[in-house]
Amino acid sequence: MAEQRETSAVSLVRHTMIQTERLLVRWARNPVTLLETLLIPCLLLLMLNIVVGGQIEKFTGDDALYGSVPMVALVGALSGAVASGVLLGRERDEGLLARFWVLPVHRASGLVSRILAEGCRILLGTVAVLIVGYLLGFRFHNGPLAALVFLAIPVVFGLAFATMVTAVAVYSAKASLVEGITILASLMMFFSTGFVPLVAFPTWIQPVVHYQPMSVAVDAMRGLSDHGPIAEPLLLTLAWSGGALLVFAVPAAVGFRRASRR
Known part of the structure; x- marks a missing residue:
């Protein structure tokens, strides 16, 4: 009977909520996670607005915030995922995942709680x-539904990236390998249409910049908040995110199970 209760849907929901709360509390008490999630992205947005915001507006005639706010929101999602991946590796090395595995806890709740x-x-x-962007002059011009979709894009994009980080974290014995993914996030930021307009890049690299994951997400969020195409960049964002989930979801789940049983 105890085993049935542990594997029931009710237990999955209850145990997932408990472990989700545990993770959020731990992250809130971890200075690195707080920096990567809240402080650094807000400071980055302020810096971009001060240093290049005026120049981009003169160059394009559009407010640079409608590119930098989406880009910084995506960068925050990615950098926070790396910090969470480092903490996951530490929990594995400390044996915390193994302790949860032998407790009367639903086995799927560990991974589901991390997603939530x-x-x-x-x-x-x-x-x-968005709060910092609003103080700087960022506004939504296409209604509340577009604003909700705008908020959903970093979540979908970030969860896909977090799946990749989780797969690396549970298989890698070195935190430096997980932290090295930060280099990929930085390259995506600097070579995106949120950093500078596409025409500012050399012609030979423009196709790469235009269709890379962060650029299409930024373009979709720009269209939702101000003006520009929405359908194509939104579909490309979903395609990139779905592709990452398709490639890394199973290795992440299998690796998490193996790490928990060590």
Whole structure:
């Protein structure tokens, strides 16, 4: 009977909520996670607005905030996922995952709770960036539905990236390998249409910049908040995110199970 209760749907929901709360509390008490999720993205947005915002507006005639706010929200989602991946590796090395595995806890709740906690973290970080952007002059011009889709894009994009980080974290014995993913996030930021307009890049690299994951997500969020195409960049964002989930979801789940049984 105890085993049936542990594997029931009710136990999955209850144990997932408990472990999600545990993760959120731990992240809230971890200075690195707080920096990566809240403080650094907000400071990055302020810096971009001060240093290049005016120049981009003169160059394009459009407010640079409608590119930098989406880009910084996405960068916050990615950098926070890396910090969470480092903590996951530490929990594995400390034996915490193994302790949960032998307790009367639903086996799926560990991974499901991480997905929910990541979604909450990304949403909170996106709202923080939007608050700073609003103070700088960012506004939604296409109604509340477009604003909700705008908020959903960093969550979907960030969860797909977090799946990749989780897969690396549970298989890698070195935290430096997980932290090295930050280099990929930085390259995506600097070579995106949220950093500078597409025409500012050399012609030979423009196709790469235009269709890379962060650029299409930024373009979709720009269209939802101000003006520009929405359908194509939104579909490409979903395609990139779905592709990452398709490639890394099973290795992440299998690796998490193996790490928990060590």
